[in-house]
Amino acid sequence: MTYLALYRAWRPQRFMEVVGQEKTVIALRNALCEGRLSHAYLFSGPRGTGKTSIAKIIAKAVNCVNLEQGEPCNQCSSCHDINNGNFMDVIEIDAASNRGIDEIRDLREKVRVLPAQGKHKVYIIDEVHMLTTEAFNALLKTLEEPPESVIFILATTELQKIPATIRSRCQSYNFRRLSTAEIIARLEEVADSGGIKLEPEALQIIARRANGGLRDALSTLDQIYSYKGNDVNKADVQEVLGLVDDVFLAKLIDAAIDRNTGAVIDMLNTALSQGKEAQQLAREASLYLRDLLLYLVIGEQAEWSVVSEGSRPILEKQKLKIDKNQILKALRILTDTTDKLRFSEGQKFLLELAFLQIASLFEDQVIPVTAASTNVPKRSKTAARSEQVVKSGRAEAGDPLWGKILTGVKDKKIPTHALLVQGRLLGNKENTFYVGYKKGYKFHKEKMEEKENREIVKTVLKEIMGKECEIQFIFLDDDQYNDIIVKKAIEFFGEDIVEIKD
Ligand SMILES: Nc1ncnc2c1ncn2[C@@H]1O[C@H](COP(=O)(O)OP(=O)(O)OP(=O)(O)O)[C@@H](O)[C@H]1O
Ligand SMILES: [Mg+2]
Ligand SMILES: [Zn+2]
CATH class of the missing domain: 3.30.300.180 (DnaA, N-terminal domain)
Known part of the structure; x- marks a missing residue:
């Protein structure tokens, strides 16, 4: 039995099915409806946000015999063959795996040959920033005199690495990260249709961790599903992803703020002995602090990266015990430590040191943010420091x-x-x-x-x-x-x- 990974099974097959990227979708659909497609496109944006998917939809749309309102039918033989990767006139080149020089040379030779099977030849060049200079130059020549009925779609995660000469010859679209809400909605749809039950908090963690990329979100769901079956709760997700519980993080930071160093060391010991990675602990603690900082700065609008219902009450109290500067310093300590942990043997020691340093930020009596502005003039506080x-x-x-x-x-x-x-x-x-x-x-x-x-x-x-x-x-x-x-x-x-x- 072959199992099709969720992210592949859920590749959008028409514009309607694409999550987000509204501007891009509307512009491309309109162009297709009106038959005024450009001969070269450049899609840029983070991983797993729909670049290749949309490129394939275009490839189908320009070859589909039943194009309707800019949408491919997914029924005709062209659509079918393209979906199955058997269509001779849709050529995918992965610039990452071979830097493309042979492919581009080949492309230059064949590009003028008329389409064999369909109406348009479509070249999809993925990770185009990886092309060698030579390959870029070859590509440029082709883009300068685009043959009729050929469409180029270049995709990249690193727009800044694309030469200006290439960029200026393409119509450019920036793909944005998808919001947590958009990812949650799609994950729910996928889970529902696969009979997977996901606790809302579990869903939230997966969506937040995906950092705006839907492929990562779907892959994570796949991974969790294969370990845990179709009833997934928050702890399952944390376990599979090796994450640290946010309530634990909140308490750990709390102990540091209260300078309860004994508790800090105990908690770190417990977490490490449960198999948590030191680096992961440091990283997750910085995410927690990042949430706290954001909450101090913009309040309710903050989009949490780790805080959830469970840790929220602790966060509320911490808000009064810590100021922005202290959070920034603590963050600095943790990011430095995360870096060092990558190379270091003395993992436990470094982690302890980091949290002890954080605790030492609270050595002076902490002036609550609100009280500080009433009694203590700002300058004297700085001077005292x-x-x-x-x-x-x-x-x-x-x-x-x-x-x-x-x-x-x-x-x-x-x-x-x-x-x-x-x-x-x-x-x-x-x-x-x-x-x-x-x-x-x-x-x-x-x-x-x-x-x-x-x-x-x-x-x-x-x-x-x-x-x-x-x-x-x-x-x-x-x-x-x-x-x-x-x-x-x-x-x-x-x-x-x-x-x-x-
Ligand atoms: N905007 C989106 N709408 C719906 N599904 C999406 C979207 N973006 C990504 N996906 C999901 O993620 C998978 C991979 O997406 P796609 O290959 O289009 O990403 P990409 O932007 O080309 O990423 P990369 O830069 O890594 O090549 C799709 O098969 C689909 O399941
Ligand atoms: Mg891609
Ligand atoms: Zn079709």
Whole structure:
């Protein structure tokens, strides 16, 4: 028995069946009705949003013997053969698999041969951005003198990689990501017709994860269906996709905000021992924070990426305990950690470190967003912060002190600023400030060590700190970035005030 993947079984066969992409669909249908199709189209947009599907509908429509209101009939022999991939005059070229030079050469030879079977030859070139320059040039020549009765449809996910010469010879359509609601509606239709029962929250997770692409949504449904049968709930989806439950994420962030570090470590241990991936945990936690941030900024209009009914009440409370800046800092910590986790062995340690850093963002008493604007004048709050940074000798992400130093240096000498800005302030130990450079910035580091540049920084430090300060430049080893930066930081500042920053 052959099983046809859902996304293939559900390929739209006519314009009517296409989800979204209204403008494109209307324009193309009108052109087909009025018989004024262009000889070359360029479809661009994210994966799985309907480019190839629409290209095939056009191919059918121009060859269909019963075209009705711009729609192919899907009954006549041309439509049939095209649907089955047996139609000689519809030629699909996948530029990704062979970069196309032979195909394009072949195309140039054969393009002038009249259609063998139908009215129009249609060339569909997928992933066209992958063509070699040579192949592009060959294609360009053909597009410059388009033979009668040939239609080119180029499709790409990366419009910016298409040469302007090609673009200017095509009619361009941008395909948009489909909304979560559109994806949900189609998934419901598919599930219904296949007798699959999907809990609404399960449906929602699949749709959100698809990130606007219907193919991914349908593939996910397929995958879950084959593991879990036709009764699917939220936990099934989370399990198959290896996702972390949003209520768990909400509680984890809550523990960090309350600086309940014991609970944070416990929760991380539990999740990891249940087989969750460290990187996934970091990524999902950032999605949760992203939801929280959006909620703070635009309120009810926020489209959630992980928050659901279950975590919503916790989110409501967190809204009062955290401010935008803290979320941004926490996000920064998590994205850095996600990056590092890709290369690192010390997975658990890095993850713990990240959440402890996040917890440390809440060391000062948190002023609720609403109260902050009533009592505390903004400036004094900022001033208090930078003072605190200096006192504890810890340089924070987006550190105001680093900002001040850079501005001061820039005012004095722009070239020095250009060298300094490539480094990062690690922090200070008493009167010595440490700036780290990644390995590739040897030149910058050495230049900064020269007397003149060093003096400029020292002068600026003196202006800011009101006392003589020293400056040291050190290397952060790129290859073993994680370990070394941690070791170096511990070495320099002592265990209790180590914080990794970018
Ligand atoms: N707009 C849409 N309407 C209905 N189904 C869609 C749509 N977009 C994608 N699909 C579903 O996803 C499958 C793949 O779509 P299609 O091949 O058209 O995507 P694509 O945009 O060409 O993607 P890629 O860039 O990866 O080639 C279709 O068979 C269909 O099941
Ligand atoms: Mg495609
Ligand atoms: Zn037909």
